[in-house]
Amino acid sequence: MYRVIEAGQLADRIFQIWVEAPHVARHALAGQFLVIRIDEHGERIPLTVSAVSGDLVRIIFMAVGKTTHQLSTLKAGDFIRDVAGPLGRPSEIGMFGTCVVVGGGAGIASCPIIARAARAAGNHVIGIIGARNAGFLILEDEMREACDDLFVATDDGSRGFHGFAADVLKEVIEGRKVDCVWIIGPAIMMKVTSEVTRPKGIRTFVSLNPIMVDGTGMCGSCRVQVGGETKFACVDGPEFNAHEVDFDLLMQRQRTYFDEEKASLERYHERACRCGEGGHHG
Amino acid sequence: MSARAGAGKAVTMGERPARERVRDFSEVDCGLSAEEAVAEAERCLQCKKPSCIKGCPVEIDIPLFIARIAERDFLGAARIIKEANLLPAVCGRVCPQEVQCEGACILGGKERPVRIGDLERFVADREREQGLVIPPVAEPTGKRVAVVGSGPAGLTAAAELARAGHNVTVFESLHEPGGVLMYGIPSFRLPKDVVQAEIDQLRGMGVEILTNHLAGASIPVADLHAYDAVFIGTGAGLPFFMNIPGEQLNGVYSANEFLTRVNLMHADRFPEYDTPVRHAGRVVVVGGGNVAMDAARVARRLGARVTLVYRRREEDLPARRAEVIRAQQEGVEFELCANPVRILGSHFVTGVECVRMEMCSLDDSGRPEPSPLKGSNFTIDADMVIQAIGQGPNPLLIRKIEGITYGRKGNILVDEEGRSSLEKVFAAGDVATGAATVILAMGGAKKAARAIDRMLREDQRDH
Numbered sequence: 060m061y062r063v064i065e066a067g068q069l070a071d072r073i074f075q076i077w078v079e080a081p082h083v084a085r086h087a088l089a090g091q092f093l094v095i096r097i098d099e100h101g102e103r104i105p106l107t108v109s110a111v112s113g114d115l116v117r118i119i120f121m122a123v124g125k126t127t128h129q130l131s132t133l134k135a136g137d138f139i140r141d142v143a144g145p146l147g148r149p150s151e152i153g154m155f156g157t158c159v160v161v162g163g164g165a166g167i168a169s170c171p172i173i174a175r176a177a178r179a180a181g182n183h184v185i186g187i188i189g190a191r192n193a194g195f196l197i198l199e200d201e202m203r204e205a206c207d208d209l210f211v212a213t214d215d216g217s218r219g220f221h222g223f224a225a226d227v228l229k230e231v232i233e234g235r236k237v238d239c240v241w242i243i244g245p246a247i248m249m250k251v252t253s254e255v256t257r258p259k260g261i262r263t264f265v266s267l268n269p270i271m272v273d274g275t276g277m278c279g280s281c282r283v284q285v286g287g288e289t290k291f292a293c294v295d296g297p298e299f300n301a302h303e304v305d306f307d308l309l310m311q312r313q314r315t316y317f318d319e320e321k322a323s324l325e326r327y328h329e330r331a332c333r334c335g336e337g338g339h340h341g
Numbered sequence: 342m343s344a345r346a347g348a349g350k351a352v353t354m355g356e357r358p359a360r361e362r363v364r365d366f367s368e369v370d371c372g373l374s375a376e377e378a379v380a381e382a383e384r385c386l387q388c389k390k391p392s393c394i395k396g397c398p399v400e401i402d403i404p405l406f407i408a409r410i411a412e413r414d415f416l417g418a419a420r421i422i423k424e425a426n427l428l429p430a431v432c433g434r435v436c437p438q439e440v441q442c443e444g445a446c447i448l449g450g451k452e453r454p455v456r457i458g459d460l461e462r463f464v465a466d467r468e469r470e471q472g473l474v475i476p477p478v479a480e481p482t483g484k485r486v487a488v489v490g491s492g493p494a495g496l497t498a499a500a501e502l503a504r505a506g507h508n509v510t511v512f513e514s515l516h517e518p519g520g521v522l523m524y525g526i527p528s529f530r531l532p533k534d535v536v537q538a539e540i541d542q543l544r545g546m547g548v549e550i551l552t553n554h555l556a557g558a559s560i561p562v563a564d565l566h567a568y569d570a571v572f573i574g575t576g577a578g579l580p581f582f583m584n585i586p587g588e589q590l591n592g593v594y595s596a597n598e599f600l601t602r603v604n605l606m607h608a609d610r611f612p613e614y615d616t617p618v619r620h621a622g623r624v625v626v627v628g629g630g631n632v633a634m635d636a637a638r639v640a641r642r643l644g645a646r647v648t649l650v651y652r653r654r655e656e657d658l659p660a661r662r663a664e665v666i667r668a669q670q671e672g673v674e675f676e677l678c679a680n681p682v683r684i685l686g687s688h689f690v691t692g693v694e695c696v697r698m699e700m701c702s703l704d705d706s707g708r709p710e711p712s713p714l715k716g717s718n719f720t721i722d723a724d725m726v727i728q729a730i731g732q733g734p735n736p737l738l739i740r741k742i743e744g745i746t747y748g749r750k751g752n753i754l755v756d757e758e759g760r761s762s763l764e765k766v767f768a769a770g771d772v773a774t775g776a777a778t779v780i781l782a783m784g785g786a787k788k789a790a791r792a793i794d795r796m797l798r799e800d801q802r803d804h
């Protein structure tokens with residue numbers, strides 16, 4: 060059992076939890092993730108290690124389905140049944156020169172830890188964070204602190220630059236020599252944004268988010284195609300060379316349980332309602 | 342069904358009818374009644390030089406425990422078994438007895454071997470009904486041993502070392518201990534409460550089991566080396582894929598994924614449990630081993646029509662004969678001498694294209710070598726494909742242990758007693774042998790534990 064120390068909402072549908080998990084906190088590096096299972100009936104879901112402090116780990120997640128909705132109801136003092144990790148390979152941080160860390164939506168959760176690591180390695184780090192609108196934007200202050208420069212973009216212009224993170228990235232790489240780029244967000248955003256760096260052949264990493272079960276290489280649920288080869292994202296990744304990733308396949312496989320997920324969330328909401336309004340929240 | 346067998350005649354365990362059992366995940370075998378067990382025990386000749394023991398990798402004193410059953414001292418029988426084997430309810434159910442103890446029983450030549458496995462199971466079940474007795478442990482030695490993995494190998498090593506008085510910590514990456522016993526072998530062959538009860542004994546013996554701990558990550562290799570000894574029992578959990586076109590389609594599973602979703606995560610009870618599994622009308626399982634049989638039988642229980650595709654003939658199926666028969670009884674269809682060449686579909690699987698195989702010359706193992714017959718391609722409709730074509734050791738931890746030597750297939754190289762190329766690091770079970778059996782993993786682990794114990798005691802004397 061792992062105790063929730065702090066829990067709160069960061070933006071529309073985006074929440075954070077600090078959970079006590081020393082075995083993860085003490086060894087986690089930028090780019091790694093953990094797997095949680097809320098209770099005996101829960102599904103194992105992967106979430107990025109977004110920050111570490113002593114024995115605590117922070118996870119930031121968007122409430123999209125049953126598990127993340129349920130997770131969003133946890134409060135300080137509650138428990139998460141299982142927390143396993145740190146999983147996956149850490150980000151390949153080197154002394155590259157100038158790095159850009161691009162985050163989209165809940166993917167911004169992974170950015171500060173990478174930005175800090177890249178900066179600690181001596182890089183000049185530029186951050187770009189983007190969201191649908193100001194209401195969905197997270198970690199702006201933290202990113203401002205972690206990066207040498209930060210650009211903010213929203214699709215509707217409600218905050219920062221009016222447009223996509225990809226548009227900002229394009230301007231940045233036009234303006235100066237960039238040596239390495241991380242792009243983390245929804246699959247479609249990573250696909251589109253990584254096209255920006257392809258023509259210049261800039262080293263670009265994306266963090267892939269296929270459906271996982273164990274997160275340790277024993278099921279193959281997370282398999283992705285990279286450079287024409289099958290890789291297990293949980294052990295060979297989750298970060299891969301963006302320009303070699305088959306994003307269409309990733310998106311196709313993410314939809315494997317579309318109907319089941321929908322049914323599960325509906326059932327969850329129905330039950331939450333039956334327990335009285337906010338039964339699961341109060 | 343439980344009619345008393347006449348003295349001297351072998352009894353068979355009761356089996357639930359296929360039509361009934363295929364609708365649920367409850368056990369197929371009903372086990373022996375006390376009368377049946379006593380009658381079967383009386384068949385044992387109490388050989389002076391019992392050959393059966395040689396067939397048991399954990400060296401249970403078989404005639405002795407059987408004699409106790411004949412005397413109706415069932416708990417006494419349990420005590421004897423547990424001196425050698427802490428997982429008798431598991432072994433009694435899943436050991437391939439026909440090639441182990443029973444295969445070596447002297448009665449096998451004349452009539453039928455004593456049903457040692459069924460008797461072991463009977464005794465273990467009896468003891469469990471009354472509450473398992475925790476085996477005694479020796480005075481603490483002050484030595485600390487790290488055991489990585491909680492499958493049969495890790496559990497056995499932990500039990501032996503705890504018995505000897507060492508302080509044992511088990512690291513398990515999944516949320517439940519048990520390894521394949523929990524996530525692989527389905528509950529209709531091995532109920533999960535049976536496994537859990539046997540594992541709980543270990544906790545009673547003072548063994549600490551840390552789940553959610555991935556060795557090499559949650560516990561770095563350097564921390565492992567800080568223990569007085571390390572036992573690695575990480576199994577062979579890395580699934581192989583066929584590498585044919587269409588394998589990335591939604592609905593293509595490794596047997597590991599499919600079985601884990603159902604056995605460990607209870608996807609058969611979705612949405613009561615949150616983990617889903619595809620509900621398919623037609624399933625193709627590829628492979629012919631125990632894993633393939635299990636996958637096929639689980640798929641049947643989820644309501645699918647199931648075809649098992651295997652590239653050799655029926656007599657070449659590597660699965661236990663009894664499991665093949667049960668799969669057939671349960672309505673699994675067999676497409677033998679056939680091999681998939683392509684999985685069809687656009688986003689989701691719609692079928693499997695296979696080719697007929699012709700048996701030609703013999704291969705290294707003396708089995709006929711299958712080769713594809715040109716132009717014999719045919720299609721099986723399917724909305725799910727499960728690949729059960731084998732698995733190897735997971736490289737995750739092994740690659741991080743500097744200086745440890747491993748074979749071409751990624752298996753840790755060890756000597757007879759489980760010693761690796763590194764001092765103080767031992768390994769046994771599937772990670773050393775490649776995918777094998779529960780009892781071979783346990784036998785290997787027991788030997789390694791004894792060697793570790795000897796090493797630690799010499800250590801103690803030297804200091």
Ligand SMILES: Cc1cc2nc3c(=O)[nH]c(=O)nc-3n(C[C@H](O)[C@H](O)[C@H](O)COP(=O)(O)OP(=O)(O)OC[C@H]3O[C@@H](n4cnc5c(N)ncnc54)[C@H](O)[C@@H]3O)c2cc1C
Binds near residue numbers: 168268269271313317
């Ligand atoms: C390495 C990795 C790191 C991730 N980090 C974060 C993070 O920091 N913050 C965050 O908000 N999300 C993260 N995700 C995605 C997160 O795991 C999913 O949003 C979550 O599993 C959804 O579960 P659900 O029950 O709420 O939704 P569901 O309704 O079950 O699913 C919604 C969508 O989430 C995806 N999903 C479902 N089950 C799984 C699963 N077991 N594993 C992976 N994806 C699944 C599917 O594509 C699905 O369509 C990460 C995914 C991976 C692989």
Ligand SMILES: Cc1cc2nc3c(=O)[nH]c(=O)nc-3n(C[C@H](O)[C@H](O)[C@H](O)COP(=O)(O)OP(=O)(O)OC[C@H]3O[C@@H](n4cnc5c(N)ncnc54)[C@H](O)[C@@H]3O)c2cc1C
Binds near residue numbers: 437490520576735771
């Ligand atoms: C579906 C199926 C059916 C089978 N049926 C039978 C049968 O009927 N009879 C029979 O005798 N055999 C059967 N087998 C084979 C048998 O289960 C295995 O040979 C046996 O389980 C091997 O035991 P092990 O302890 O070596 O490994 P495993 O049982 O594989 O256990 C290894 C454990 O180590 C954990 N682990 C791995 N890496 C790490 C790490 N880095 N850190 C922490 N933990 C880690 C894993 O999560 C796992 O729990 C079957 C196998 C399968 C898959």
Ligand code: SF4
Binds near residue numbers: 396436457458780
């Ligand atoms: S443990 Fe297995 S091999 Fe040994 S006696 Fe029991 S059934 Fe036979």
Ligand code: SF4
Binds near residue numbers: 386
């Ligand atoms: S070999 Fe067979 S008959 Fe002889 S002691 Fe063993 S079980 Fe009994």
Ligand code: FES
Binds near residue numbers: 277
């Ligand atoms: S999640 Fe199972 S192999 Fe990656």
